[in-house]
Amino acid sequence: QMAPILLIAFLFLTLGSPSSRKVFIFRHCVRSTSRKIQAAREGFDKLSDYTDLEELPDWGTPEKWCTRGGFEISEGTGRDL
Numbered sequence: 001q002m003a004p005i006l007l008i009a010f011l012f013l014t015l016g017s018p019s020s021r022k023v024f025i026f027r028h029c030v031r032s033t034s035r036k037i038q039a040a041r042e043g044f045d046k047l048s049d050y051t052d053l054e055e056l057p058d059w060g061t062p063e064k065w066c067t068r069g070g071f072e073i074s075e076g077t078g079r080d081l
Helices: 002-015 068-080
Strands: none
Touching: none
């Protein structure tokens, strides 16, 4: 999965103009959280086990996907490059 990104970065670095030779690679965007916790103690594997909130936030997106705000941050960062 990283190969296409690295290829694009390589092409950009080698073919881009000297003034545009900056590449930023982000691991992921601001994203929603999972409801389950990996490698947690038995019986404490849900995110709700670690908060007093009665209800966890609805991020408006599937688990581990970019939130709308995360997508907007990524777009803004790209425009500022």
